[in-house]
Each structure stands twice: as structure tokens, then as C-alpha cells.
Amino acid sequence: xxxxxxxxxxxxxxxxxxxxxxxxxxxxxxxxxxxxxxxxxxxxxxxxxxxxxxxxxxxxxxxxxxxxxxxxxxxxxxxxxxxxxxxxxxxxxxxxxxxxxxxxxxxxxxxxxxxxxxxxxxxxxxxxxxxxxxxxxxxxxxxxxxxxxxxxxxxxxxxxxxxxxxxxxxxxxxxxxxxxxxxxxxxxxxxxxxxxxxxxxxxxxxxxxxxxxxxxxxxxxxxxxxxxxxxxxxxxxxxxxxxxxxxxxxxxxxxxxxxxxxxxxxxxxxxxxxxxxxxxxxxxxxxxxxxxxxxxxxxxxxxxxxxxxxxxxxxxxxxxxxxxxxxxxxxxxxxxxxxxxxxxxxxxxxxxxxxxxxxxxxxxxxxxxxxxxxxxxxxxxxxxxxxxxxxxxxxxxxxxxxxxxxxxxxxxxxxxxxxxxxxxxxxxxxxxxxxxxxxxxxxxxxxxxxxxxxxxxxxxxxxxxxxxxxxxxxxxxxxxxxxxxxxxxxxxxxxxxxxxxxxxxxxxxxxxxxxxxxxxxxxxxxxxxxxxxxx
Amino acid sequence: xxxxxxxxxxxxxxxxxxxxxxxxxxxxxxxxxxxxxxxxxxxxxxxxxxxxxxxxxxxxxxxxxxxxxxxxxxxxxxxxxxxxxxxxxxxxxxxxxxxxxxxxxxxxxxxxxxxxxxxxxxxxxxxxxxxxxxxxxxxxxxxxxxxxxxxxxxxxxxxxxxxxxxxxxxxxxxxxxxxxxxxxxxxxxxxxxxxxxxxxxxxxxxxxxxxxxxxxxxxxxxxxxxxxxxxxxxxxxxxxxxxxxxxxxxxxxxxxxxxxxxxxxxxxxxxxxxxxxxxxxxxxxxxxxxxxxxxxx
Numbered sequence: 098x099x100x101x102x103x104x105x106x107x108x109x110x111x112x113x114x115x116x117x118x119x120x121x122x123x124x125x126x127x128x129x130x131x132x133x134x135x136x137x138x139x140x141x142x143x144x145x146x147x148x149x150x151x152x153x154x155x156x157x158x159x160x161x162x163x164x165x166x167x168x169x170x171x172x173x174x175x176x177x178x179x180x181x182x183x184x185x186x187x188x189x190x191x192x193x194x195x196x197x198x199x200x201x202x203x204x205x206x207x208x209x210x211x212x213x214x215x216x217x218x219x220x221x222x223x224x225x226x227x228x229x230x231x232x233x234x235x236x237x238x239x240x241x242x243x244x245x246x247x248x249x250x251x252x253x254x255x256x257x258x259x260x261x262x263x264x265x266x267x268x269x270x271x272x273x274x275x276x277x278x279x280x281x282x283x284x285x286x287x288x289x290x291x292x293x294x295x296x297x298x299x300x301x302x303x304x305x306x307x308x309x310x311x312x313x314x315x316x317x318x319x320x321x322x323x324x325x326x327x328x329x330x331x332x333x334x335x336x337x338x339x340x341x342x343x344x345x346x347x348x349x350x351x352x353x354x355x356x357x358x359x360x361x362x363x364x365x366x367x368x369x370x371x372x373x374x375x376x377x378x379x380x381x382x383x384x385x386x387x388x389x390x391x392x393x394x395x396x397x398x399x400x401x402x403x404x405x406x407x408x409x410x411x412x413x414x415x416x417x418x419x420x421x422x423x424x425x426x427x428x429x430x431x432x433x434x435x436x437x438x439x440x441x442x443x444x445x446x447x448x449x450x451x452x453x454x455x456x457x458x459x460x461x462x463x464x465x466x467x468x469x470x471x472x473x474x475x476x477x478x479x480x481x482x483x484x485x486x487x488x489x490x491x492x493x494x495x496x497x498x499x500x501x502x503x504x505x506x507x508x509x510x511x512x513x514x515x516x517x518x519x520x521x522x523x524x525x526x527x528x529x530x531x532x533x534x535x536x537x538x539x540x541x542x543x544x545x546x547x548x549x550x551x552x553x554x555x556x557x558x559x560x561x562x563x564x565x566x567x568x569x570x571x572x573x574x575x576x577x578x579x580x581x582x583x584x585x586x587x588x589x590x591x592x593x594x595x596x597x598x599x600x601x602x603x604x605x606x607x608x609x610x611x612x613x614x615x616x617x618x619x620x621x622x623x624x625x626x627x628x629x630x631x632x
Numbered sequence: 633x634x635x636x637x638x639x640x641x642x643x644x645x646x647x648x649x650x651x652x653x654x655x656x657x658x659x660x661x662x663x664x665x666x667x668x669x670x671x672x673x674x675x676x677x678x679x680x681x682x683x684x685x686x687x688x689x690x691x692x693x694x695x696x697x698x699x700x701x702x703x704x705x706x707x708x709x710x711x712x713x714x715x716x717x718x719x720x721x722x723x724x725x726x727x728x729x730x731x732x733x734x735x736x737x738x739x740x741x742x743x744x745x746x747x748x749x750x751x752x753x754x755x756x757x758x759x760x761x762x763x764x765x766x767x768x769x770x771x772x773x774x775x776x777x778x779x780x781x782x783x784x785x786x787x788x789x790x791x792x793x794x795x796x797x798x799x800x801x802x803x804x805x806x807x808x809x810x811x812x813x814x815x816x817x818x819x820x821x822x823x824x825x826x827x828x829x830x831x832x833x834x835x836x837x838x839x840x841x842x843x844x845x846x847x848x849x850x851x852x853x854x855x856x857x858x859x860x861x862x863x864x865x866x867x868x869x870x871x872x873x874x875x876x877x878x879x880x881x882x883x884x885x886x887x888x889x890x891x892x893x894x895x896x897x898x899x900x901x902x903x904x905x906x907x908x909x910x911x912x913x914x915x916x917x918x919x920x921x922x923x924x925x926x927x928x929x
Contacts, residue, residue: 176731194717194742197728245727245747258748261724265749285925286636288670293895293904293924313901316924341748342723 098122098135102508103456107499108476111514112449113408120382120407121375121459124173125205127367128374135375137456140395140470140510147393149458152218154390156380157460159216165381168212172374175205182363185356190349196234197244199356203231204242206366209373219376222369226362233355246345250352254344261337268330275327279304287321294319379459388460391451392467397510397544399448400426403464406447410462418585421593422464423447425546425563430513430535432555433548433595435565436607440593441548442479444565445514448546449474452512471544473508478516478548493521504537513538513545524551532557555598566592568607583614635927637667637892637920638674641797644889644918645671645776650795652767653889654788656781656822658814659804663894663922667799668780669705670922675776676708683770685714686756686780687763687788705754711746712773714766716755724748729773734762743769754780760788767792786822789886790862796822796888800911803897808907815891816914817871822888824861827881832857839864844874852878860884891919 098118100109109115123132138146160168181195191199206222213219239245248255280287282304283294291310294303294317303309303319311318323331356363382388386407403422410420423444425431435441452471454461477499490498496518503513518534519527528551535547535558546563547554555562568590609629613622645653653671657664668684675682684705707713712729716738720726726744734741734757741757756779757763763779770777781788781796789796798818805811831854835843839858844866847856858864860882866874874880891911895904904924912919912928919928 192717192720192722193725193728194720194731194740197731239727239745240729243727243729243745246725258724261748285634288636288638288673288925289666289923291896291923293921295904295924311896315901315903315905316895318896318923338724345723345725 098132098457101136102473103137103471104453104474105502108449108474108514111476111516112446112453112474113406114453116408117450117453117457117459121379121457123371123374123378124169125175125370125374126177126179127175127371128172128378129371131368131371131375135457138458138470140472143393143395143470146455146458146470147390150390150393150455150460153376153379153383153458154388154460155218156216156376157383157388159218160213160377160380160384162381162384164212165377165384168209168374168377169381171205171208171212172370172377174201175370176201178202178363179367182356182360182367185353186360188357189353190346191353191356192349193244193246196237196246196349196352199230200234200238200244201242202367202370203227203234206370207231209370213373213377219373220369222366222373224362224366226359227366230355230359230363233352237352246348250348251344254341254348257337257340257344261334261341264330264334264337268327268334271327271330272323275306275321275324279307279321291318291320293317383460386462388454388462389464389466391455391461391463393455394467394469397469397542398426398428399452399468399512399544401451401461401463401466401468404447404451404466405462406443406450407462408450409443409446418588423593423595425595427544427546427561429539429560430543430545430547430558431561431563432535432558433546433563433565434550434552434555434598435548436567436591437611438587439565439567439591439607441565442516443593444563444595445476445516445546445548448512449476449514469510469544471510471512473506473511474514475503475506475511476514476516477503478514478518478520491521493519496521500534504541509542511541511543511545513543513547515545515547515549517548517550520550527551528554528557535560562598563595564598566594566596568592568610580615583616587611587614633927633929635920635925636674637922637925637927638670638672639677640918640920640927641667641671641890641892642674642678642680645795648795648887648889650793650887651771651775652777652779652792652794653797654779654781654794655797655799655892656786656789656818657799657804658801658811658818661803661894661897662799662801663803663892663897664780664799665705666894666922667797667892667920668778671797672705672707672711672778675778676711680776681710681712681774683712683714683774683777684754684779685763685766685770685777686754687760687782687785705752706749707746707752708749709746712743712770713746713752713754714741714743714756714770715753716740717742719753719755720744721750721752724750730769732757732766732769734758734766741766743773745773756780760785760790763788764791767794787862789822790860791884794887796886797890797892798822798888798915798917799892799894801894801897801907802900802902803894806900808902808910811893811902811907812910812914813872814868815911817866817868819888819891819915819917820875821864821866821871822861822886824858824864824880824882824885826885827855827857827883830855832881835863837863839866839874839880841866841870841874844870844878848874848877855879855881858882861886888917891915891917893919893921894923895921896923 176198178198237244276287306322308322402424451461609625655664655668716736718739729743732741757766800815833854834857893907895902908921908928
């Protein structure tokens with residue numbers, strides 16, 4: 098899954114591209130190959146993107162969680178049969194491990210098709226080629242999951258193995274008799290090819306059939322010699338082993354030829370497996386996060402209800418907190434104001450995340466959404482300063498460099514997300530610059546949201562103005578130093594929903610109240626309120 | 633005294649209650665594989681299904697490090713092995729049970745069941761943690777698991793419930809005295825006693841020579857407690873000195889059940905009975921000479 102030209106690195110990081118890619122990553126090697134080729138749909142492909150999202154949503158509705166989990170398990174454990182198929186195609190004779198991999202792949206296909214039976218939106222992995230190859234290897238199934246080049250493959254193999262077993266038994270018997278004779282004379286067990294005879298224990302010559310390989314003052318290191326009977330048995334055993342090797346290789350060649358003949362069909366099965374894995378992962382994501390199919394239009398309007406920025410929602414859930422879903426309607430550029438920690442950045446990220454999901458034809462985390470396929474999603478502002486440029490530029494200069502790049506891009510339609518742009522310069526000039534930028538973005542036909550604390554920007558730009566509702570009242574301070582508790586109180590007191598504001602009144606940022614809540618000493622807080630009174 | 637070595641060790645193994653047994657040597661060419669083969673033969677004769685693997689590489693015809701001839705492993709039907717896919721003999725074919733996610737220099741680690749007797753080479757899992765997982769898997773296929781170990785990879789013993797046989801011999805020492813000191817240091821370390829309570833100084837992680845030197849300087853009198861003996865990174869005289877000066881204990885002791893000696897190996901010639909006797913006295917373990925088919929008196 099590659100962002101292509103849709104996103105630069107900073108924007109990808111801001112709107113959670115890496116999170117989405119990890120959430121949609123399939124489990125199998127085949128799925129991963131397919132997934133790595135995924136790129137965003139381009140404007141003009143609205144129908145295809147919408148259909149893909151609808152297809153994923155139908156799959157999500159068709160399967161239950163247990164089926165998804167089992168399919169994931171199957172996909173996660175399927176071996177990569179691609180190497181074996183490629184080797185067979187090039188005329189190689191496969192080894193038994195290769196046949197085992199193929200058989201496991203066939204088993205996985207059969208299981209996956211069974212789990213998704215009746216789901217017309219998923220391709221079938223089993224075709225005639227796979228069926229034929231599975232039948233050819235089935236004779237080798239050993240137990241539930243093993244593979245063995247069984248005698249049933251070939252009469253010649255069976256007879257050669259029987260001959261080997263017979264000659265091996267004859268050799269073992271001859272060798273055993275020779276060992277036993279030596280052991281009886283020496284009154285000890287002979288369990289190793291090399292053994293020590295202590296000189297103290299030797300009363301007379303070594304028995305026949307024992308060869309000394311090393312002499313020391315205290316012992317003789319010996320080996321057993323083989324007499325003609327043993328050597329003859331060994332020769333017969335070796336001949337039988339060679340015959341088995343030939344018979345086994347003949348069976349392997351025959352099985353490899355079957356794989357070779359069906360290589361194209363097996364390649365298609367691997368591709369289908371990958372596609373199923375990718376779709377199932379997206380469907381599981383859809384089900385898990387209650388996503389819906391967006392309406393993908395050719396118009397430039399981004400509108401949604403009950404939308405969530407999933408990376409943050411998951412993080413909040415870990416802390417037993419809830420993400421407040423947001424509603425928004427962006428025909429072109431709109432201004433967003435609100436208190437600190439009121440969720441302005443999260444609102445911007447939600448816009449980007451919804452657009453990102455839609456761009457890949459994936460259902461979006463919202464109750465309803467309507468949007469175009471953006472050719473460019475650009476983020477500028479908080480979070481982008483340190484990434485844009487490693488030089489000695491100031492924060493503001495870095496933002497300006499980012500803005501220059503953003504304005505120079507030609508892609509249409511585009512979504513721009515400005516998070517407190519120009520906050521590090523004087524409010525008067527920052528506001529002027531922001532108004533000018535909004536004007537230019539509108540002229541370029543961009544859709545976007547501009548978060549700021551500066552008042553009067555929306556009115557001067559004649560654009561829609563949204564505001565975070567903000568604190569419901571001034572919350573009580575927790576005990577000193579308890580930051581976690583302070584954040585919990587803040588979250589409980591904050592109304593994160595957005596409302597469209599008529600006129601251009603910018604609500605207070607509640608900054609002093611927040612500073613107090615987060616533990617700033619009271620004399621500083623009091624002085625701040627006094628200063629506010631004097632204005 | 634005369635002994636059926638494999639059978640005797642199998643009995644000790646069985647009495648220990650452990651299902652897996654590691655053969656750990658003081659160095660190379662000290663008879664680990666010969667010991668393992670004797671125990672394996674005893675398992676076959678007793679009708680015990682056995683699974684085999686190694687830490688690293690074993691069973692090849694010559695030592696890849698010093699080109700010396702190596703004892704080979706002739707395995708019988710029903711034996712299960714964990715070895716690298718690329719060293720499985722092409723013929724006679726084995727029953728492939730599974731391919732694991734662990735990779736060795738010779739390809740993926742495979743589980744296979746021997747169907748026809750043949751020589752096998754064992755190339756085991758690449759890490760201590762992988763080996764632990766593999767031993768667990770092998771015990772699902774066989775009654776017992778036998779692992780050809782390595783003195784520098786004893787970390788694999790951590791977290792297990794294994795029996796251990798230590799091997800020493802002429803291949804890794806210049807004199808009998810040196811061989812005895814080496815095996816004693818190894819056994820003292822592996823047989824670190826269980827911490828039974830009282831004043832203790834717990835060591836998180838490895839007990840290194842530097843930490844030991846510090847503790848001795850501080851005249852530490854409390855028990856120095858490690859998780860298990862594999863955390864003790866001391867060998868030879870340093871290990872013996874540390875155990876003499878400190879009360880070293882562990883929370884999870886290991887079970888060393890026997891020692892084996894190999895008086896052949898390298899250029900040295902050790903008297904087999906003197907070596908076995910001295911090792912038995914130094915370690916307090918039942919001590920066997922696999923080559924001489926004897927147990928130290």
C-alpha cells in the first residue's frame with residue numbers, strides 16, 4: 098500500500114497513513130505481495146473506488162468475526178509456494194519440502210474457500226489446476242499435515258523400498274552377529290564404531306574382526322573390521338539404497354511435471370489468495386471499526402457525519418475514554434476555531450483520514466460520508482515544522498517553505514489541512530497571511546479546513562466558520578501534580594463537537610483555565626486574569 | 633566397572649522425570665555426539681520414541697571448523713528430527729512433518745520423521761529461544777527429546793525442564809587436571825543450588841566476572857541470587873573461585889544427571905580410568921566412559 102503522489106511524508110504522518118497501512122496489512126505472503134502494489138485511486142476512478150468500498154462492506158456484512166479470525170490464521174500460516182512453482186516451471190525436480198509447501202498451500206486454499214463459501218464478492222482460489230495438483234500430491238499426505246513420498250505413488254518405489262528393508266535387515270543381522278562375537282570375547286558391549294580396549298583387561302590377542310587404530314600405554318583404540326559376509330550384505334544394502342534413490346527421484350520428477358503443467362493455474366491461485374487476503378483484512382477492519390461506504394463523487398465537497406480519527410480513537414479507548422465523532426461540510430475552505438485541547442487538530446486529521454480511506458477504496462469510519470477522490474492531501478502546521486527542513490530555518494520559515502511547496506503542486510482536486518499556520522509570527526501579520534493563503538487556496542479550487550486561534554479570519558475570507566464547542570464550565574482543579582487526573586477532568590468538561598458559527602466571534606481559548614487545571618500556581622493564574630481585565 | 637552406558641544414562645534420565653535431555657560439552661571433540669548416540673541407541677532398544685536436534689550443526693562427516701572426522705548419526709525409523717531443510721538426505725525420503733519459521737544457514741528448519749534408516753546431519757535452531765520452542769514442538773511428536781548441546785550456548789537451557797549430561801575429554805584440554813577443572817567448573821555452575829530464602833542480593837540479568845569481583849570486594853555475605861544458572865557468565869577457575877567466595881544461588885536450578893568422558897580426541901592421551909575417576913570425584917556425578925563402556929567406580 099503506497100501513498101504514491103497522494104501524500105508527502107509529513108502529511109502521511111499527520112493523518113495516520115502508517116497506522117492505516119498496518120491495520121489493513123494482510124497476513125499471507127500472497128496478500129502482502131498484492132498489498133504492496135496498492136496505490137490510491139485517481140480522480141476519474143470514482144466508480145471503481147466506490148464499488149471496491151461497497152464490495153468490502155458486503156464481505157464485512159457476510160462474515161462473522163470467528164470466520165475472519167480463522168481466515169486470518171489460515172493466511173498467516175500459509176507457506177510461500179511461489180519458489181517451488183517457479184523452480185518446477187524452470188524444469189527443476191522439487192524436493193519433498195517443496196511438495197509439503199505446495200500441499201499446505203492447497204490445504205489453505207481449500208480452507209479459505211470453505212470459510213468464505215457463499216460470499217460472491219470474493220474470488221475463489223481453487224480452480225481446475227489446483228484441484229489436479231492437490232489430487233496428485235494427496236497420495237503423499239502423512240497424518241493431517243505431513244508429506245511423505247509414499248510407496249503408493251509407484252509400484253517400483255514400493256518394491257525397491259521392500260528390497261532395501263530386506264537388505265538392511267540382512268546387513269544389520271550380519272553386523273550384529275560380528276559385534277556380538279567380539280563383545281562376547283571382550284565381555285563388554287560394543288555400541289560404537291570406535292571403542293577402547295583397556296590393556297589391563299586384555300588377556301591374550303584381540304578377537305578376530307577387531308582392528309587397532311591407535312595404541313596408547315593404557316588402552317587400544319579399536320574399530321570393528323567387516324568380514325566378507327558383512328561386506329557382501331553391505332554391498333547388497335547399498336545397491337538397494339541406490340535403487341530406492343532412483344525410484345524416489347522418478348516419483349519426484351513425475352510430481353514436478355504435474356506442477357509444471359499447471360504452473361499458470363497455480364500462479365492464478367496464488368494471486369486470488371492474495372486478493373482474498375487483502376479484501377478480508379479490509380472487511381475485518383470495516384467490521385471492527387464500524388465503517389461505512391462513502392459516496393464518492395466528482396464534486397469537490399467533503400462532508401461527513403459521525404466521523405472518527407481511528408488512531409486517536411484506539412488510543413483513547415486504551416485509556417477508557419471515548420472519541421467524540423464529528424460532523425463537517427466543506428464545500429471549499431472553512432475556518433475552525435476553538436479552545437486549546439478542544440480537538441481542532443483531531444478534526445483536521447479526521448478529514449485527512451476519511452479522505453485517505455476513500456482514496457484506497459476502503460469504507461470510512463463515519464456514519465455517512467460524501468467526498469471526491471483527492472489527488473493530493475496536504476498537511477501544514479503543527480507537526481510539520483521539524484520534518485520539512487533540517488536547516489537552520491525558524492519554525493515560521495519552515496512553514497512558509499512548506500506552504501510554497503503546497504501551492505506549487507498542480508494536483509486537482511486537493512484537500513488542504515492547515516493547523517494553526519502562522520501561529521509563530523505576530524498575530525496581525527499572521528492573520529493577514531492566513532487570509533491571503535485562504536484566498537489563494539480557494540482560487541486554486543482546494544477543499545480544506547484551516548484551524549486557527551486568530552479572530553476575524555473567516556469573516557475576512559468570507560468562508561464558512563466552524564468552532565469546537567469547548568469547555569462546559571471551568572473544571573475543578575485536581576490535587577497537585579496529578580496530570581492524568583487533570584486530563585480526565587478536562588476531557589469530561591470539554592464538548593468536542595463542532596458547530597457552525599454565524600458571524601465571526603471567536604470563543605475564548607480557555608487557555609488560562611487550562612493552565613490552572615494543569616497545575617500552574619494560582620498567583621500566575623490570578624495575574625493572568627488580572628491582565629485580561631485590563632485589556 | 634563395566635557398564636551399558638546408554639542404558640544407564642537413559643535410566644538416570646527417566647528417573648529425573650525430564651522429557652528432554654541436553655548433552656553439553658566443555659568444548660569441541662569431547663564426545664558429545666558419541667554420548668548422544670549411545671543414549672539414542674538405548675532409547676531405540678527400550679522402544680522409546682525419540683526426537684533429536686542440536687544447537688548448531690552436528691552429525692556431519694567432518695568437523696567444519698577443524699576438518700576432523702566427526703561421528704555421524706545413524707537414525708532409525710520413527711525417530712523425529714529438527715534439522716535444516718537443505719541437509720535432509722534426498723534419499724531415503726523422510727516424512728516431512730512441518731516447516732518452521734526458523735531459518736538456519738542451510739535453509740528453513742524442518743521437522744521430519746525418519747522412515748528408513750540412514751545417516752542424518754542435524755543443524756538446529758539458530759537461537760536459544762527458538763531452540764526452546766522447537767524442543768516443545770518435538771515433544772508433541774515423540775516421547776523424549778535429545779539435544780546435542782554446546783558449552784557456549786547454554787542459554788538454551790534457561791526456562792526449560794531438561795536433564796543435562798556434561799561431556800569432557802582430551803579434545804578440549806591439555807592434561808587430565810585441566811579437563812577435570814573445566815568440567816567441575818561447568819558442573820558447579822549448572823548445579824547452582826536453589827535459593828531457599830533468607831538475606832539475598834538479587835542479580836537482574838547476567839552475573840559477570842566484573843559483578844562477581846565487585847561483590848567479593850564488598851565482602852558480600854548474603855546469598856547472590858540469579859534467575860537460573862545460565863545467567864552465570866563464568867567458566868573455568870573464575871567460576872570455581874566465585875563459588876568459593878560467594879554464596880551463589882538461583883531461583884530455577886537445572887538438573888545435571890551424569891558426566892561422560894572421552895579419553896581420545898586431539899593429540900593428548902589420557903588414561904581413561906583415571907579421567908573417569910577424577911571427574912566422578914570432582915563433580916559427584918555418575919560418570920561414564922562411552923568408548924570403554926565403563927562407569928567410574
